[in-house]
Amino acid sequence: MAPNTKRVFYVNNVAAQVYLDMLAKRPDIHVDKLENDSPDSAIEPVLAQAHAYQIGSSRQELVMKLQGYTPLLSRCPNLLVLSTNGAGFDTVNLADATAAGVAVVNQAGGNKEGVAEHVMAMMLALSKRIVMSDHAMRSGGTYDRRDFMGDDVQGRTIGIIGIGHVGTRVAELCRGLFQMRVIAYDPYQTAEQIAAKGAEKAATLEDLLRAADYVSINCPHTKETRGMMGAAQFAQMQKHAYFITTARGGIHDEDALAAALTAKQITGAGLDVWEDEPPPSDHPLLRFDNVLVSPHTAGITRQSRHNIAKIAAEQMLDILDGKKPPRLLNPEVWDAYRDRFAAILGFCPEA
Known part of the structure; x- marks a missing residue:
C-alpha cells in the first residue's frame, strides 16, 4: 500500500461502477467493501482506519449500525467525510456528524x-x-x-x-x-x-x-x-x-x-x-x-446512476486532496474538520 494511503469504504454497493474505476486510478487511495451482514471482526478494522465513508442513502437498505449516527462515528476515529450515494441523506445525522468534526456531502443534481x-x-x-x-x-x-x-x-x-x-x-x-x-x-x-x-x-x-x-x-x-x-x-x-x-x-x-x-x-x-x-x-x-x-425508482436510470457515481468520485477525490467540496451539507463543521484533517492526513485543506 502506498505511503499516506487514504482509506475509503462503502457498504453493499455504490451508485455505479464508474465510482470504483475512478478511485482505482489513484494509488494513494484504498477502497474497502462491507456488507450489511459483515461480522464485527471484519467491520471494526475498516472503521478504525477509514478516512471516508461512501454511504448509501436509503434507510431501508442500510442496517442501523452502519448508518451515520454517533454510535458509528464513535468507532471511526479517523473518519473525515460521509458522502452519500445520492441527493438524499436520510442515513446521516448532520448534528452528530458536525459534533464529530465530520464533513457530510451529497450528490445533489446528479439525478x-x-x-x-x-x-x-x-x-x-x-x-x-x-x-x-x-x-x-x-x-x-x-x-x-x-x-x-x-x-x-x-x-x-x-x-x-x-x-x-x-x-x-x-x-x-x-x-x-x-x-x-x-x-x-x-x-x-x-x-x-x-x-x-x-x-x-x-x-x-x-x-x-x-x-x-x-x-x-x-x-x-x-x-x-x-x-x-x-x-x-x-x-x-x-x-x-x-x-x-x-x-x-x-x-x-x-x-x-x-x-x-x-x-x-x-x-x-x-x-x-x-x-x-x-x-x-x-x-x-x-x-x-x-x-x-413506483418503489422509489424516479432517480434510478442508467444515466442518473452513472452521473451520481461520477460526481461522487470527483467530489471524494477533491476532498481527499484537501479541496472544499461544492456540496457540503454542514458548512459549520469546516474549521473543526480542517483541524482534524491536518492532524490525521498531515496537511491542511484549503481555507
Missing part, C-alpha cells in the same frame, strides 16, 4: 433529469387516466371510454415545493413543454432567485396549495419538512388537483393522504417514495385506482 422526467411521467399518466383505463381494459369487464376522460396539462398550474436541482428542472420542463404557470414554495430562496428559475414565489405553502392543479414535492427530508403535507394541507388543495412526490417518504402523511383521497378532497396522487420502502402489499394507498405508484 435531476431522471427524477424530473418521472414527475412529468406521473403528471401526464394521472391527467390522461392511463393507469385506470389500462386496468379496465385488462380486467375483461365492460367499460365506457368516456369514464376515462382526462385533462390537458397545457396552460395549467404546477406548484413546486422545493425548487432546487430537481424542482428547477421540473419548472423548466413544465414551462417549456406545456406553457404551464409555475409557482414555487421555498423559504430558503428569494423571489428573485426563484424568478431566475422560471417560477413565481409563493408567499406561503397554503398559497401554493390553493392555486396549483398539480403539487410536486421536491424538497429534502429534514426536521422542517417531515410531516409538512398533512390533513390540513391536503384539505387546502383544489378538488381537481393531483399530489405528486418523488422526494422522500415522511414529508407527507400517508394516512392523511388516504383520507383525502377517500373523501375526494383531491383527484389523485403519484407516489414514488414511502415511509417504509417498499410499502407492504396491503398498504391503503395501493387500493386506489387513481393513485400511481
